[in-house]
Amino acid sequence: xxxxxxxxxxxxxxxxxxxxxxxxxxxxxxxxxxxxxxxxxxxxxxxxxxxxxxxxxxxxxxxxxxxxxxxxxxxxxxxxxxxxxxxxxxxxxxxxxxxxxxxxxxxxxxxxxxxxxxxxxxxxxxxxxxxxxxxxxxxxxxxxxxxxxxxxxxxxxxxxxxxxxxxxxxxxxxxxxxxxxxxxxxxxxxxxxxxxxxxxxxxxxxxxxxxxxxxxxxxxxxxxxxxxxxxxxxxxxxxxxxxxxxxxxxxxxxxxxxxxxxxxxxxxxxxxxxxxxxxxxxxxxxxxxxxxxxxxxxxxxxxxxxxxxxxxxxxxxxxxxxxxxxxxxxxxxxxxxxxxxxxxxxxxxxxxxxxxxxxxxxxxxxxxxxxxxxxxxxxxxxxxxxxxxxxxxxxxxxxxxxxxxxxxxxxxxxxxxxxxxxxxxxxxxxxxxxxxxxxxxxxxxxxxxxxxxxxxxxxxxxxxxxxxxxxxxxxxxxxxxxxxxxxxxxxxxxxxxxxxxxxxxxxxxxxxxx
Numbered sequence: 001x002x003x004x005x006x007x008x009x010x011x012x013x014x015x016x017x018x019x020x021x022x023x024x025x026x027x028x029x030x031x032x033x034x035x036x037x038x039x040x041x042x043x044x045x046x047x048x049x050x051x052x053x054x055x056x057x058x059x060x061x062x063x064x065x066x067x068x069x070x071x072x073x074x075x076x077x078x079x080x081x082x083x084x085x086x087x088x089x090x091x092x093x094x095x096x097x098x099x100x101x102x103x104x105x106x107x108x109x110x111x112x113x114x115x116x117x118x119x120x121x122x123x124x125x126x127x128x129x130x131x132x133x134x135x136x137x138x139x140x141x142x143x144x145x146x147x148x149x150x151x152x153x154x155x156x157x158x159x160x161x162x163x164x165x166x167x168x169x170x171x172x173x174x175x176x177x178x179x180x181x182x183x184x185x186x187x188x189x190x191x192x193x194x195x196x197x198x199x200x201x202x203x204x205x206x207x208x209x210x211x212x213x214x215x216x217x218x219x220x221x222x223x224x225x226x227x228x229x230x231x232x233x234x235x236x237x238x239x240x241x242x243x244x245x246x247x248x249x250x251x252x253x254x255x256x257x258x259x260x261x262x263x264x265x266x267x268x269x270x271x272x273x274x275x276x277x278x279x280x281x282x283x284x285x286x287x288x289x290x291x292x293x294x295x296x297x298x299x300x301x302x303x304x305x306x307x308x309x310x311x312x313x314x315x316x317x318x319x320x321x322x323x324x325x326x327x328x329x330x331x332x333x334x335x336x337x338x339x340x341x342x343x344x345x346x347x348x349x350x351x352x353x354x355x356x357x358x359x360x361x362x363x364x365x366x367x368x369x370x371x372x373x374x375x376x377x378x379x380x381x382x383x384x385x386x387x388x389x390x391x392x393x394x395x396x397x398x399x400x401x402x403x404x405x406x407x408x409x410x411x412x413x414x415x416x417x418x419x420x421x422x423x424x425x426x427x428x429x430x431x432x433x434x435x436x437x438x439x440x441x442x443x444x445x446x447x448x449x450x451x452x453x454x455x456x457x458x459x460x461x462x463x464x465x466x467x468x469x470x471x472x473x474x475x476x477x478x479x480x481x482x483x484x485x486x487x488x489x490x491x492x493x494x495x496x497x498x499x500x501x502x503x504x505x506x507x508x509x510x511x512x513x514x
Contacts, residue, residue: 025447025502026411028423032499034435035456038403041428043089044362045353046392046399047146049318051096052129053120053371054333060369060378061137062129069381073136074128078383079369079376080140086375086392087399090190092146092317092364093134095119097200099192100152104162107131108180119200121332131166135186144189146317146364151194151216151233152201160219163188167223190229190362192317193217193254197233198242206242209233210249217253231315231362234258235299243299247306255311256362259299260318262372263289263345274323274336275473279444282341282472283415285321286442289345290420292319293352300359313361316353320366320373320388321345334371338386339475340484340506342373343467346391347424347440347508350398354426357403365392377477384476387484390467394486394510397436401428404435406452413443422448423503435459435513441503444472452499459513462499464489468507486510 050056063069063076070077094102097119106113107130117125138145147166149159165173166186174185193216195201197209204212213232222228232250234257235242246257265272265284272281300314321342322334329335346365353360365388369376375389404427413422424440435457441448466489474484491502492511503509 025449026422026443028408028410028448028450030406030408030425030450030452031455032427032437032452032457033405033407033455034429036405037429038405039357041354041357041398041401041403042361043399045350045360046086046088046395047090047092047317047362047364048083048088048368048375049092049096049364049366050368051371052094052098052102052117052125053096053367054330054335055378056367056369056371057129058126060376062133064128072140074133075137075140076378079378080137082376082383082385082389083141083368086389087396088141088143089399090144090146090362091138091141091368092148092192095148095195096318097196099148099150099195100201102150103154103158104131104165120334121330123330123332131162132180132182135166135182144187146190146192147188148192148195149216149220151197151212156216156219159216160221163191163220163222163228167226167228169223185223187226188228190231191220192231192233192258193220194233196236196260198236198239201233206245207249209242210246213246213250214253217250229255231256231258231317234260234315237261238295238298240298240302243302247303247312251306251312256313256315257303258315258317259295261292261295261316262318262320262322262366264322270322270324272323274321274326275339275475277341277473279472280416280418282444283413283418283420285341286344286348287418287420289348290352292316292349293355296352296356296360300356303359310359314356314359315362315364316360317362317364318366319349319363322372336372337475337477338374338377338388339473340387340469341472343387343391343484343508344440344442344506345373346388347438348442350391350395351424351426351438351440354398354403354428379478382478384478384481386476387467390484390486391508394465394467394508395438397430397434398426398428401430401436403427404429406437408450411448423450437499437511437513439501439503439509439511441505441507441509444506447505448503450501450503452501454497454499457513459494459499461514462492462494462511464492464509464511466491466504466507466509468504472506
């Protein structure tokens with residue numbers, strides 16, 4: 001048995017002692033078809049989701065203008081700065097299930113009622129962060145707004161007036177907006193016509209939901225010379241009847257259709273630990289993440305039947321891991337730690353979205369800060385970037401790049417009853433003409449060498465980064481914020497016109513070809 005230099009380096013970086021022997025490597029082959037480029041990998045696939053849930057907004061993003069934590073108009077500078085580094089293109093707000101009971105007028109002006117957040121933890125909602133504050137956050141991040149409207153217990157009039165309040169250049173609602181501190185209209189490029197109408201958004205049957213979608217969407221009107229893309233509440237996981245009904249009955253009223261799927265090891269409700277798991281828990285989670293490919297394939301086929309020209313995009317606007325909450329936290333806050341396993345889940349999804357980039361034009365990981373598979377965790381004045389954050393950082397070249405199809409023949413990996421290909425991959429060419437290849441080795445025990453035939457690329461050099469650690473459950477916490485962080489990678493070379501990569505076990509590798 002032999003060790004690769006990349007594996008040894010990764011283990012040394014993680015602070016884990018290198019064993020005397022390392023598992024034998026597997027071998028994979030692939031072909032990169034740069035000569036037959038695919039669709040654009042839409043930047044909106046990197047959309048973030050910020051719901052009024054737990055400490056996602058209050059404490060995570062918002063600390064208030066009078067806080068000792070450094071902030072800009074109430075939003076903490078460290079978190080905003082970290083998110084700006086990711087180039088977050090779009091943020092979905094205010095929910096989620098919270099949106100199904102959100103009345104926008106309670107979040108404007110000076111006198112805002114304190115309500116109970118009936119969906120998440122039964123805690124008070126101060127309404128301190130409302131429309132004006134959220135739009136200010138968008139300005140600070142340089143992001144676009146994806147507003148989720150209340151179809152659950154709101155009215156078409158209420159939704160229409162919210163749109164008018166935000167976007168109208170003149171009129172009574174524009175005057176009210178100006179009195180509340182913002183004279184110019186805001187841009188609202190994306191508006192969700194409800195959230196999870198099959199569940200917390202009203203427990204509707206698909207036929208009724210389609211009719212309600214048509215009704216509410218009718219009154220979402222953009223000012224002259226502007227456009228609001230309307231996104232319908234789509235299916236939960238494999239509810240293909242929902243997709244067919246919605247696309248058949250409401251396609252002429254919307255521009256996008258959502259899909260929600262969470263990676264949940266075990267059964268519902270989530271009971272598995274975010275940090276304490278064995279290899280079976282690792283394999284089950286990654287296998288469930290891979291299920292996204294089949295789900296998108298089947299939902300897309302139904303959409304193709306009614307929308308062959310792909311006018312309506314698929315927005316996978318809730319995805320990510322969902323475990324039991326961290327011990328000692330409010331179970332309604334959905335706060336969970338984030339390990340190397342979650343980093344692999346993120347890479348799997350971003351690679352799958354490349355395969356379906358002709359239909360998937362938006363996705364939103366759940367969620368941005370302190371909730372579920374978050375980019376960032378905070379505790380008072382402290383902040384840490386999670387392993388998932390670093391995957392999103394590695395994939396930044398994918399934003400609006402051209403997908404380069406890549407076919408992979410991979411050895412298998414499995415544990416217990418869970419099995420899957422060991423190697424996940426995607427590739428793009430950015431606007432500067434540079435090709436990038438992402439490879440994830442799902443096997444936690446052994447490396448994998450991948451030989452990639454390069455069709456249409458005359459590369460002479462390769463450089464890269466690797467994200468890995470010594471253990472499956474390695475994580476970043478406030479005492480060790482850099483335990484899982486990208487490092488320089490030298491395990492790739494150009495050999496006879498092919499790209500040869502030696503992937504360390506349990507790793508995400510990002511390569512730049514020149």
